[in-house]
Amino acid sequence: MYRVTTVSTGLLTVLAACALLAACGQPADEAPPPPATPAEQPAAAPAPAPAPAQPAERAPAADAVSVDADGVAQVRIGSTDQMQYTVREFAVDAGQAVELTLVHEGRLQAQVMGHNVVILKKGEEAMAFGTEVMAQGGSMDNDYLPQGMRDRVIAYTRMIGGGETTSVSFTAPDEPGEYVFVCTFPGHFGAMTGKMIVR
Ligand SMILES: [Cu+2]
Incomplete structure (x- = not known):
């Protein structure tokens, strides 16, 4: 009733x-x-409240990955002046060749709103890792990824600014699971994170 x-x-x-x-x-x-x-x-009739119907936009990023003729997973991740990735998760196969392309869709310079993608090895956490980058001397010169920390990542791109694009090729881990990716620019690692799912 x-x-x-x-x-x-x-x-x-x-x-x-x-x-x-x-x-x-x-x-x-x-x-x-x-x-x-x-x-x-x-x-x-007017009693039922209108249900929100907007979260469909950013949900699945199925189109973030396409496999080319050579079987390479082509991953495209956009990033913005609003300190956001346009893709928060993507999936690849264990051991698959991957080419990840980061696009900075904004206009701000790298020194102000730089973005990179750093895929961390299993067990690493975005917040802790990003904080440590600062403590270990992260800077524009080392793409905010100090030499001493590079053995803790699976892959990383350089730091880019508005209008720039960069790519990195790597092989997906053999171990299925979820791997965190993060932008290590100061202050970004809280908001700019996502996960690579290896299946
Ligand atoms: Cu960033």
């Missing part, structure tokens, strides 16, 4: 209907309840 209606008139008619039913009760055959309800029908 439309019991959820909070409109007072609806409540009243419900009460009235109850009273009516209680009164007529037994002789159900001759009870003429229909005429009472039709007037209230439209009032009950």
Whole structure:
């Protein structure tokens, strides 16, 4: 029923209907309840709240990966001046050759809004890794990936600014699972993260 209606008139008619039913009760055959309800029908209709229907846009990034004629997984990840990746997850096969292309779709310079993609080895976490980059001397000169930390990543791109594109080729790990990728620019590693799923 439309019991959820909070409109007072609806409540009243419900009460009235109850009273009516209680009164007529037994002789159900001759009870003429229909005429009472039709007037209230439209009032009950607007009750259900409109459901949000927007999260479809960023959900699956199936088009982030395409396999070329040589079997190489071509991965395209966009990035913006709003400090976001356009792809938060992509999937490749274990041991598959991968070419990952990072596109900076914004306009800001690398010194201001630089982005890279660093795919971390299993067990590494984006926030901890990004924080450590700062502590270990990350800078534009080393693409915010100090030499001493490079053995902890599967692959990484250089740091780019608005309008630039860069690519890196690597072989996906043999071990299936989820691998974190992150932008190691200062302050970006909280928002700019995603995962590479190896299946
Ligand atoms: Cu970034």
